[in-house]
Every structure is written in structure tokens, then in C-alpha cells.
Amino acid sequence: MSDQIRLKKGLDLPIAGAALCEVTARVTPDLVAVKPTDFRGLVPRLLVKEGDAVQAGTPLFADKKNPAMVFCSPVSGTVDAVVRGDKRKLLEVRVKADGKGAAVKTDVPDVSSLDKKAMTDLLLQAGLWPCLKQRPFGTIADPEADPKAIFISGMNTAPLGADPEFTLKDDVADIQAGINALGRLTRGGVHFSLCAGKSSKSVFHKLSGVVFHEFAGPHPAGNVGVQINHINPINKGEVVWTVDLHLVAVIGRFVRKGVYDTRRLIAVAGPAAVNPSYVEVPAGVCMKELAKYFGEGDVRVVSGDVLSGEAIGREGFLGFYHNQVSVLKEGHYFEMFGWANPVRSKKFSFSHAYPAFLCSKKKYEMDTNENGGERPFLMNDVYGKVLPMDIYPVQLFKACLAGDLDKMEQLGIYEVIEEDVALCEYVCPSKIEIQNIIRSGIDLMLKEM
Amino acid sequence: MALRNTVDKIKPTFDEGGKLGWLHSTFDAFETFLFVPDRVTRKGGTHVKDAVDLKRLLIIVVLAMVPALLFGIWNLGYQHSVVFGLGWGFWQMVWYGFVKIIPLYLVSYIVGLGIEFASAQMKGHEVSEGYLVSGFLIPLIVPVDVPWWMLAIAVAFAVIIGKEVFGGTGMNIWNPALLARAFLFFSYPSKMSGDAVWVGGLSKALAGGTPWKGGEVVDALSGATPLSHASLDGLSAAGTSVWNLFLGNIPGAVGETSVIAILIGALILVCTGVGSWKIMCSSVLGALFVGWLGTMGGVTDIPCWEQLLMGGFAFGTVFMATDPVTSAQTETGKWIYGFLIGALCITVRLFNPGYPEGMMLAILLMNTFAPLIDHYVVNANINRRLKRAKTV
Numbered sequence: 001m002s003d004q005i006r007l008k009k010g011l012d013l014p015i016a017g018a019a020l021c022e023v024t025a026r027v028t029p030d031l032v033a034v035k036p037t038d039f040r041g042l043v044p045r046l047l048v049k050e051g052d053a054v055q056a057g058t059p060l061f062a063d064k065k066n067p068a069m070v071f072c073s074p075v076s077g078t079v080d081a082v083v084r085g086d087k088r089k090l091l092e093v094r095v096k097a098d099g100k101g102a103a104v105k106t107d108v109p110d111v112s113s114l115d116k117k118a119m120t121d122l123l124l125q126a127g128l129w130p131c132l133k134q135r136p137f138g139t140i141a142d143p144e145a146d147p148k149a150i151f152i153s154g155m156n157t158a159p160l161g162a163d164p165e166f167t168l169k170d171d172v173a174d175i176q177a178g179i180n181a182l183g184r185l186t187r188g189g190v191h192f193s194l195c196a197g198k199s200s201k202s203v204f205h206k207l208s209g210v211v212f213h214e215f216a217g218p219h220p221a222g223n224v225g226v227q228i229n230h231i232n233p234i235n236k237g238e239v240v241w242t243v244d245l246h247l248v249a250v251i252g253r254f255v256r257k258g259v260y261d262t263r264r265l266i267a268v269a270g271p272a273a274v275n276p277s278y279v280e281v282p283a284g285v286c287m288k289e290l291a292k293y294f295g296e297g298d299v300r301v302v303s304g305d306v307l308s309g310e311a312i313g314r315e316g317f318l319g320f321y322h323n324q325v326s327v328l329k330e331g332h333y334f335e336m337f338g339w340a341n342p343v344r345s346k347k348f349s350f351s352h353a354y355p356a357f358l359c360s361k362k363k364y365e366m367d368t369n370e371n372g373g374e375r376p377f378l379m380n381d382v383y384g385k386v387l388p389m390d391i392y393p394v395q396l397f398k399a400c401l402a403g404d405l406d407k408m409e410q411l412g413i414y415e416v417i418e419e420d421v422a423l424c425e426y427v428c429p430s431k432i433e434i435q436n437i438i439r440s441g442i443d444l445m446l447k448e449m
Numbered sequence: 450m451a452l453r454n455t456v457d458k459i460k461p462t463f464d465e466g467g468k469l470g471w472l473h474s475t476f477d478a479f480e481t482f483l484f485v486p487d488r489v490t491r492k493g494g495t496h497v498k499d500a501v502d503l504k505r506l507l508i509i510v511v512l513a514m515v516p517a518l519l520f521g522i523w524n525l526g527y528q529h530s531v532v533f534g535l536g537w538g539f540w541q542m543v544w545y546g547f548v549k550i551i552p553l554y555l556v557s558y559i560v561g562l563g564i565e566f567a568s569a570q571m572k573g574h575e576v577s578e579g580y581l582v583s584g585f586l587i588p589l590i591v592p593v594d595v596p597w598w599m600l601a602i603a604v605a606f607a608v609i610i611g612k613e614v615f616g617g618t619g620m621n622i623w624n625p626a627l628l629a630r631a632f633l634f635f636s637y638p639s640k641m642s643g644d645a646v647w648v649g650g651l652s653k654a655l656a657g658g659t660p661w662k663g664g665e666v667v668d669a670l671s672g673a674t675p676l677s678h679a680s681l682d683g684l685s686a687a688g689t690s691v692w693n694l695f696l697g698n699i700p701g702a703v704g705e706t707s708v709i710a711i712l713i714g715a716l717i718l719v720c721t722g723v724g725s726w727k728i729m730c731s732s733v734l735g736a737l738f739v740g741w742l743g744t745m746g747g748v749t750d751i752p753c754w755e756q757l758l759m760g761g762f763a764f765g766t767v768f769m770a771t772d773p774v775t776s777a778q779t780e781t782g783k784w785i786y787g788f789l790i791g792a793l794c795i796t797v798r799l800f801n802p803g804y805p806e807g808m809m810l811a812i813l814l815m816n817t818f819a820p821l822i823d824h825y826v827v828n829a830n831i832n833r834r835l836k837r838a839k840t841v
Contacts, residue, residue: 384780
């Protein structure tokens with residue numbers, strides 16, 4: 001039924017605290033926020049002011065370059081605060097929920113009758129267009145672009161990631177509707193990847209209108225960027241779009257019911273999480289609502305996974321694209337002769353320099369300690385072991401550091417975003433901030449192009 | 450912990466603005482040696498990090514060299530005892546070797562680390578651990594009787610010209626330890642070659658005309674390395690069996706003689722993944738290939754596999770060709786790089802009887818060409834990408 005792609009390189013991080021497959025809360029939040037910073041390269045223009053009444057689906061701000069692209073409130077209530085940072089940069093638009101659940105209602109026509117333009121306008125107007133990301137570079141999809149194809153990853157290999165087979169098992173009809181809608185946007189088809197070996201048992205295997213692919217292997221096999229690289233790699237001048245599976249369900253819900261409903265099941269997990277499990281929340285939910293999962297002490301609350309997520313703090317807000325909250329202990333401690341300890345059984349290492357690789361089943365209580373000081377690039381062969389793409393990582397990183405646009409292009413900057421090289425950063429013995437290097441490279445490309 | 454408290458107490462003195470703020474890098478180096486720092490992962494990066502750091506990897510390299518060092522210490526005493534007919538016991542031999550090697554280590558580390566610390570201090574960087582390995586290597590590959598001041602100059606040359614001018618650890622083109630040896634070799638050839646330099650005390654005895662105990666029986670030939678003999682007369686004329694070569698109880702540089710000790714080191718490096726098995730394998734293949742060509746072509750009578758046991762080949766292959774900074778960086782490149790090292794080393798041995806040890810220059814030459822090899826390997830990747838774009 002589909003091609004199988006087996007990836008050998010990578011690493012399934014053995015981190016403790018995986019979420020149990022049960023839903024322990026359905027949160028109706030008091031406070032949510034929409035963060036322009038969740039969207040790469042976005043310059044927002046505010047459409048509301050403090051005190052305005054909004055409904056779920058009311059635009060809060062728009063893209064300055066393309067006013068038709070709006071970003072909506074996920075709940076009904078009043079605009080509580082507009083938070084700005086340095087140089088008045090818009091950071092958050094907070095909405096205090098009234099709990100009434102009033103929503104903007106749209107009459108959605110039969111999507112199979114729509115052409116690309118009409119479908120695009122529909123999603124733009126509904127505030128759902130930002131669900132679509134574009135490769136290269138991971139920006140919001142350009143509505144004018146003609147994507148080669150649309151890719152959806154139906155598997156999640158990220159550490160402690162929410163399992164779509166569980167979180168979306170009741171949303172298959174929504175996902176089907178979402179795929180039907182996305183299919184109107186490209187002539188190249190919608191590609192959907194599943195975990196090899198389990199695909200026939202998957203709740204998604206009966207979806208229609210998609211091209212199935214099967215992937216096997218450790219993380220980052222579930223990353224859509226890695227999958228694109230093996231299915232149909234991006235060349236210079238080409239554009240593909242990607243959508244997170246849980247956002248496909250959001251699009252589908254809109255298509256079926258005409259409302260902006262971003263509720264999703266998120267995994268609250270991690271070594272420092274109390275009762276790690278699944279919780280139903282809308283986009284942008286305030287972490288205060290989840291306080292009982294974080295426990296006491298010096299913990300870091302991460303929106304997203306521990307490799308590429310964003311630290312948001314106990315009072316921060318869930319990212320637009322995220323369906324996971326990771327909780328870690330902060331690693332503010334000294335470890336005497338830690339590097340010389342022959343065993344160091346409490347720490348995991350991908351390298352064979354510690355005996356950790358001998359016990360493959362063990363899970364580790366990881367924390368945020370860096371486990372060493374920053375050094376120059378030295379062990380140049382470790383990165384390739386966790387990057388299952390035809391790319392020379394060190395050469396690409398160095399091109400980014402040097403700001404050499406030609407070299408970056410030649411070495412494959414179009415094919416990666418930060419999350420794809422996150423494992424390279426994890427295993428780096430020199431503790432180099434590789435995701436930041438790639439980020440600065442991408443930002444430079446965006447600026448110069 | 451008492452030690453931690455002490456460190457915390459004196460720390461402010463070394464912070465910026467403190468009385469000894471200019472020694473910040475030095476303090477940091479010692480502090481991080483004692484304690485893995487309490488620093489946590491930063492914004493925009495991974496929130497957890499692997500337990501491994503450079504200290505760990507480099508200490509493994511040092512550990513891997515320890516068997517060769519221990520054997521070398523004993524062998525120094527043994528060779529001295531044999532040549533001078535002293536009939537020493539085991540501990541006397543070990544003591545002699547120990548006394549001989551300690552000053553070399555002191556010179557190597559004091560000069561090398563001194564420069565590293567000073568340059569880190571000047572740049573305001575953290576001190577990199579790279580020299581721990583280079584400093585450990587150098588005494589293992591130089592003649593044991595090398596004057597200390599020469600060694601000091603060689604180390605200073607290797608660290609400053611070979612490494613710091615390129616930007617420090619991780620940026621150098623040539624292996625610093627080999628550079629130190631090459632410096633000695635070309636600057637002070639009389640101390641670096643010839644038959645006598647590889648046995649402790651021998652060159653001094655020859656020069657001073659000191660009468661040896663039982664001197665007339667054990668003639669100077671005992672001091673010659675089998676390699677220089679083999680290159681002229683074949684192995685049996687050197688009076689050394691294959692077993693001796695393998696075990697290493699022959700004259701030679703401290704760390705280089707014992708293939709068995711080096712193999713233990715190789716095992717450690719390969720099992721921990723710190724040293725590239727690809728480079729080691731391909732270097733052996735390259736040596737076997739040229740050695741075989743040599744016997745086929747009638748250039749030499751030495752079977753190709755015996756070449757692997759002689760001279761600095763094994764040591765160079767395991768500990769110096771695999772240096773992650775100066776070797777080829779791409780996986781394909783490593784095969785080419787290693788193969789050429791082995792091949793070049795044996796080529797030098799076969800065709801240059803005046804200078805029979807080719808390993809040092811083979812590695813340095815391939816260090817020089819490693820970026821070129823990588824360039825072509827990476828270009829192949831770039832071309833694949835371009836071709837893919839055209840065919841679509």
C-alpha cells in the first residue's frame with residue numbers, strides 16, 4: 001500500500017516521565033494568550049485593544065505584510081492585556097475567558113467544490129491559515145505560493161511526545177475533512193506518514209485522499225522535515241507545506257462545523273511532572289491551569305518537547321503549534337569529578353564514553369544541567385549519527401556561523417529547520433548551541449532573500 | 450561539601466572586577482576540572498543535554514595511551530639494563546624508566562598548558578582540554594634522552610605555531626604532538642636519529658666514552674631500532690623476532706614499541722567510539738597493500754604484515770591518525786585519509802633507506818590534505834543536491 005523507509009540514524013531519548021494514556025483533565029481556561037512569537041518572521045499588526053470583547057475566532061492581530069492573514073482568539077471573553085517587550089515588540093495578546101463559549105460561526109461551503117483561491121481565502125479568514133507551515137525555513141505558508149506537495153506526519157517520535165494514535169483517535173472524521181480541504185491547495189497531493197509495522201492497526205490507515213508512507217527508526221524519524229527529505233526532498237526554488245496532525249483536525253473541525261475550535265489533547269510529561277498524563281486544552285492555555293502537574297521546586301516548564309520546545313515558565317502560555325508540555329528539574333548543581341566518574345549511572349549518554357549504552361531499557365531522570373562547558377567543534381563525527389538526512393551537518397553549521405549564503409544553500413539549508421538538528425545539539429560533546437546556529441542561518445537567508 | 454564551599458568562597462576573587470579577575474580562565478579551568486559546572490541549558494536550544502563532554506572524551510584517549518606508557522617505562526629500564534649489561538630486576542627497570550619519563554612529562558605539560566592557559570586568558574575563553582592529549586602523546590614519541598630545553602622549544606612551537614595561531618583547539622591543521630616531533634627531527638637531527646638515541650643513556654655514554662659494564666660484548670648494534678636494520682638487511686639481521694616486535698621489548702620511542710599495549714589502547718578507543726575505527730582499518734589496509742606491492746615487486750623481503758608491527762606505524766595509526774581535529778571529517782573521507790596514511794608510510798619505508806620511519810611525515814602530509822579530501826567528498830554531496838534539482 002505504501003513505501004517503507006527505514007532510518008537507522010537517530011536516538012530515542014530515554015527520558016523518564018512518559019504520559020500515561022488517560023485524560024486526567026479537560027481544562028476550560030480562565031486565561032489564554034496568542035503569541036506572535038510562535039510564528040517565524042511574523043510582524044504583527046494589532047486589531048484589538050484591552051477591554052474589547054472577543055469570541056472564539058475573533059481576529060486579534062494580523063500579518064502586517066498580508067492583512068488578510070489573521071490570528072484569532074481561541075476562546076470568548078475580553079482582551080485582558082497586550083504584552084510588549086523591547087522596542088514595543090508585541091509578545092502576547094492575553095484574553096480573559098468568560099466561559100460562555102461564544103464563537104464566530106462561518107457557513108462553510110462544500111470544500112470539494114472550492115478551488116485553491118477560495119479554499120485559501122476561507123482558511124485565511126477563519127484564522128486557520130497559520131496552521132500551514134512552509135519549507136524551506138518553517139515560516140507560515142505563503143498563500144501565493146504553489147507548493148510542490150503537502151506533508152503530514154502521522155507519527156510522533158519526539159521525546160515524551162503525544163501519541164497521535166491516542167490523542168486523535170476520536171478525531172479521524174475531522175482529520176479526513178481537514179485533508180479534503182488541504183487537498184484543494186496543492187496539485188502535488190497530500191503525503192501522510194505512518195509508523196512502519198503498525199500502519200494497518202493505525203486509526204489513520206483508512207484515510208482517503210492521501211499518499212501513505214511508512215517510516216521506521218528512532219527520533220527524528222517522525223519529524224516531517226526528515227520525512228520530506230526521504231519522500232521528495234526540497235530543491236532550490238521549491239516550496240512544500242507541512243501541517244501538524246492535530247492542526248489538521250482543527251481545520252477539519254472548522255470545515256465540518258464552521259467554528260474556530262483549537263482544543264487538543266496535550267501530553268503533560270517529563271521527569272519532574274506529577275501524574276504525567278493527557279489533558280484537553282485550547283491553544284494558548286495558561287500554565288497556571290496545569291499547576292498541579294508541575295509539583296514544587298525549581299522546575300522548567302517547556303511548551304513542546306525537551307529538544308526543541310520553548311521554556312515558558314509556570315505562568316506562560318502553550319505555543320500555537322504545540323501539543324505537549326514537558327516538565328524538567330532545573331540542573332543548578334555542581335557534580336564533583338562527574339566527567340571522571342567511570343559509571344555515572346544517573347546520566348544518559350548517547351556516546352559510548354559512559355556505560356549507559358549497555359542498558360538500553362533504562363529511563364533517566366534528565367534535568368537541564370549542561371553537563372560540561374562550551375568548547376569549539378572537535379568531535380565532528382557525532383552529529384551525522386543522529387541526523388538521518390543526506391546532509392553534512394558540521395559543514396552546514398559552519399556555513400551558518402560564517403554567514404555564507406551560497407554555502408548554506410549548497411549544503412542543504414532548505415531542507416532543515418531547528419527541530420531536525422535538535423538531536424545534534426543534544427549529543428554535542430562541545431555543548432554548542434546548534435539550533436541557534438541554524439536559526440541565525442535561516443534568519444539570515446530570510447533577510448537576504 | 451567542604452571543597453565546594455572553599456571554591457565558592459574564593460570564586461568572587463577571580464570573577465570579573467575581582468582582585469584576580471585577570472586569572473578568570475585559569476580559575477575556571479580548575480573549577481570545572483573539580484566540578485561539572487552548575488550551568489543550565491540556554492534559550493533556544495535543547496533543554497536537556499548528553500552527559501558526555503570533551504573532558505570525558507579526552508580522558509578516555511589518555512587512558513587508552515596508559516598501557517603503552519606503562520610498558521614504555523618498563524622497557525626504558527630493560528633496554529638500558531641490557532645494553533649496559535646491568536642485570537637489573539623488574540622494579541629497578543621500572544624505576545629507571547619512571548625517573549627518565551617524569552621530567553619529559555613535566556616539561557611537556559608545564560610549557561604546553563602554560564601557553565594554553567595564557568592564550569585562553571588573553572582571548573577571555575575557557576581553557577580547552579585539547580592539550581591534555583597532545584601533552585600526553587609528546588613524551589611517548591620523542592627520544593627519551595632529548596634535552597629538556599629542546600623539548601620545551603618543540604612544545605612551544607607546536608602549541609603556538611601549530612595550534613594557537615589557527616585559533617586554538619579544534620582549528621589546527623596538524624596534529625600538535627607530531628608537529629613537536631617533526632620540529633625536533635628537522636631542527637636537531639643529531640638528537641633525533643641514529644641508532645643510539647632510542648636507548649636511555651646510550652648516546653651520552655658513546656659521546657663521553659664512558660666504559661660500559663660488559664661493554665665489548667653488547668655492542669652498539671643492540672641500540673639500533675629493528676626498523677633501521679630491517680630496511681637495510683631484513684628483519685632477521687636485526688636480531689629481532691616477530692614476537693619481540695609484537696611484545697615491544699626492543700629499543701624505540703617510549704610509547705611506540707609495544708604493539709600489544711597499543712592494541713589495548715585501540716580497543717578502548719574503538720569500543721568507546723572516541724577513535725575512528727574507519728581510519729584505523731583503512732590505514733592498516735593501505736600499509737598492507739603497499740607492503741604487498743613491495744614484496745611482489747621485489748623491493749623488500751619483509752612480508753607486508755610485519756610492517757604493521759614495526760616502528761611507529763601502530764602507534765601513529767591508533768593515536769595520531771585518528772585525531773578528530775586533523776583527520777578527515779567526513780565518513781567517506783576517513784577511508785581515503787587512513788588508506789593514504791598507511792600507504793605513504795610504507796612507501797617511505799621501502800624507498801627511503803636513509804630515513805626508514807615514514808609514519809610521522811605520512812600523517813602530517815595527510816593532515817595537510819585532509820581538508821582537500823573533505824572538500825571533494827562534500828562537493829559530491831553538493832553536486833548530488835544540484836543534480837536532484839535539475840532532474841525534477
